Amino acid sequence: MSFTWPLDPQDLFVERYPQMTLGLPADEVDAVRAAITEMWPDRPGSWVYEWSALAARYAEAGRHRLAAQAYGWAKFPSLADDPKRTALARQVEQYALAAPGFPVEFERRMLTVPYRGGEATLPIHLIAAPGLPADAPIVLASGGVDSWKTDLHGMWEQLALALPARLLLFDIVGTGETAHLPMTPDGGAEVIAGLVAFARTIGNGKVGHFGISMGGYYSARTGLTGAVDASVVLGGPVERSFAPGRGFAFGMDGIVGNALGFDAMPSTAEREEAFAAFDLRPLLDQNANGPMLVVNGTDDVHVPLDDTLVFEGRRDTRVELIPDTGHCAISRFGEAMAVIAPWLKDTLIG
Incomplete structure (x- = not known):
């Protein structure tokens, strides 16, 4: 739809x-x-x-x-x-x-994971620095509702060359090559649980998760539940983003409506009902999180500042706000990566 x-x-x-x-x-x-x-x-x-x-x-x-x-x-x-x-x-x-011209090792494969009592198949990309040992950690990574695994290749390449880890790239449900599955909180989390289980079998057992924008919603979930060994949330919506009465900019209402599986622009009431299920407050109220790094720009028009600041003071959690930049710190992305890559390396490798 x-x-x-x-x-x-x-x-x-x-x-x-x-x-x-x-x-x-x-x-x-x-x-x-x-x-x-x-x-x-x-x-x-x-x-x-x-x-x-x-x-x-x-x-x-x-x-x-x-x-x-x-x-x-x-x-x-x-x-x-x-x-x-x-x-x-x-x-x-x-x-x-x-x-074949990439400066990283690259493999595309189809992966089947459990989904709603059956199975779902999606393409994934595995990339790594040349010669990386097979027993390296795995880092799941995805973009959000409108920038997908293939769009962000330059970013993944930079990260793969900076990390002694293999990246497993995918599109979140409702988007890209996974658009055949509607974007829901539980369905998306179930697909990612399947990816995490697969990732634990192909490296040394250690798995991280780096989510950008709406991908950061799902990496916040894996971080808050302790499902992965390291979670990076870059510009992720977690709570205030899903509250009633929030506004949308730059066509995001239609982008999100498509990802949620609507066949026409949803009414405010329809969208708010769908969004209510995404609110991570129940997980934020628990104390089960693994190591987390939460990053965003201070001037984000899509994700309220509160959705980053809500992580301050949690155990094993680092929060970084980058000034004078917006959603996912894209205009100062080098500064964001200068925080993210070393943190992932320290947390997964020690």
């Missing part, structure tokens, strides 16, 4: 430009920005058309990594219609063609 909704494409450039230019040349992004006048139709001047045209030029030139990045923006911010789903398929295709 999916739907399109009224969205000014230029609003997305306002917020995401720093993220776009992390992976693509600024002049190319600027040219696409100037060409786009509408969001959903697949025709010249539309979001999916102009980004896909850039991606196709990269693909034709054999620049597969850049093509994968551009197709990633073509399918952004949600798999709301067939042109977006086509762009995702092309992104995966180009990413696979780029993989």
Whole structure:
């Protein structure tokens, strides 16, 4: 189930430009920005058309990594219609063609995990620094509702090269290549429990979990329940984000509505009912957490500051707020990684 909704494409450039230019040349992004006048139709001047045209030029030139990045923006911010789903398929295709040139070891495989009394199958990516021993720890890692495992490759590469650990990359339920499973608190947690169980069998038994944005909601869950040996929450919503009356910016209401499995824009009441189930207050009230690192920017328009500060004073928990940056500290990401990578290394390796 999916739907399109009224969205000014230029609003997305306002917020995401720093993220776009992390992976693509600024002049190319600027040219696409100037060409786009509408969001959903697949025709010249539309979001999916102009980004896909850039991606196709990269693909034709054999620049597969850049093509994968551009197709990633073509399918952004949600798999709301067939042109977006086509762009995702092309992104995966180009990413696979780029993989032999990665400076990290890379493997894509399909993994089946228990899900709601049956099974669910999803693609995962395993990446590691060249020559990493097989008995290294495993770190599960995911993005959020609109930036997925393939979109964030540059970040994962940086992390893999900084860690004596293998990364297991996946898309959270309701998103990306796991969009066939609706985003629910328990369903998402069950899929991740299956990934954790698998991860314990392929390394030295130690498992960490690094979640970004909505992925940070799920890493907060594994951290608060002590299900993993180290949990990093980067810009994760945990409590106040799910409270009644909260607002949405930059099209996030439609992005979230799609991930939750609605087939039309949910009413405020429908969304608030769905969100109520996500509130992590029952876990925050317990004292069962494993080692946790909670990081965000001070100026996040999506996740209230309280959802980071609520972790202050907990045992075995470190909280870091990065000033003068927004959601997930994306415009000062180097500073965030300078905290995250050493913490993961110390916590998992000792």
